[in-house]
Amino acid sequence: MSTPAEPRRRADAVRNRRLALDAAMTLLAEPGAPLTVEAIAKQAGVGAATVVRAFGGKDALLDAAVSRLLEPVVRRARDLLAETTPYQALRTFLRELVAFQTAHHAVNDQLDGLDLPATTALRAGLVAAVEEMIEGARREGAIRTDLDPAVVTTLIGRTALAVARTQPPSQVLADAYLTVLLDGLRPAR
Amino acid sequence: MSTPAEPRRRADAVRNRRLALDAAMTLLAEPGAPLTVEAIAKQAGVGAATVVRAFGGKDALLDAAVSRLLEPVVRRARDLLAETTPYQALRTFLRELVAFQTAHHAVNDQLDGLDLPATTALRAGLVAAVEEMIEGARREGAIRTDLDPAVVTTLIGRTALAVARTQPPSQVLADAYLTVLLDGLRPAR
DNA sequence: AGTTAACTGAAATAAGCGTTCCAGTTAACT
């Protein structure tokens, strides 16, 4: 059987889909933004119905927007793993992760109880990369070995998010967090 | 002028007020509970209107319920400060705080963007107590002195909450958190 | 027991949200 009567896609539909995606990404980076369909539509300059239709629903749109924001972060984690030692990669990546989360805390706020396939997959990739850093750093003797790497990864994920969520954003707090966390992860004396 | 015609308070109103408060406290301790007026009313065995009227609104009811849950925690912090050394008090209290937050994470979930006077006051008391522990522990030489005590307090508050929020609750994660945090707070070598 | 008014709770209301409808518009193709 051939494809079941695939409808033509008009140029304005493609354009509006991109506008909706851009608008969602913009609002995700803005602290305290409403993130309603109405707000996204207004930001995009189109009607609410168009925003919903473009992705088949609000959740799917958020999935796409968050994925586009998360993608470079995951890639950066993998790059760091390839470029430098695991511990150095961990240090550098954590700093950048907190900065990213601070700049996009709406991402984290809105995504706890949702089922977003693409986002979930990317998050899994992120977790895998961090776990790799931790396992490598253990083998290097750079961090303590009395804690399960998976637990440490979860710990980092949860706490980094919490620090980034602080309103208003505080660089001092972020620095203190990284200092305490990394010192706390050093090998036992 | 005298009090402007204070109306009599009937026994059933007093009883229902208590039922509503107990119901709210119960639901706050249950993970994933809806925490709607309807749910609270059902738990209390009264009508929704009665629940709302008893405190003048849902927010005021939550304020009262959360306060009653938070009160013993604040008292415990003060007791520990009086009974033992600041650092020991900090260690003990943090462990208990994480346990409390794990058992009542609905408390934290629902209370980020709300204006709840009594709860806010109690939280301030909690922050003050922890800050006292940290300052005392610094003077003892038990923790590092290169970080602002207020920042450390904020850090602890944010991260403890995040760890407690983990679903399902994980004692292993909580222990790892406390280990890393306390080691990370130790004086620089 | 009778009177009063505080109180109750089912139902109505209000407000915010995502989604769907549909009359009109417009891109795409001839």
Added chain:
DNA sequence: AGTTAACTGGAACGCTTATTTCAGTTAACT
């Protein structure tokens, strides 16, 4: 230029919740 159907967006809808209404109930006092 004309035809077609994909597309648009204001309006209507459906759903969830907090709040208010009000006819009936009942505690409190005499």
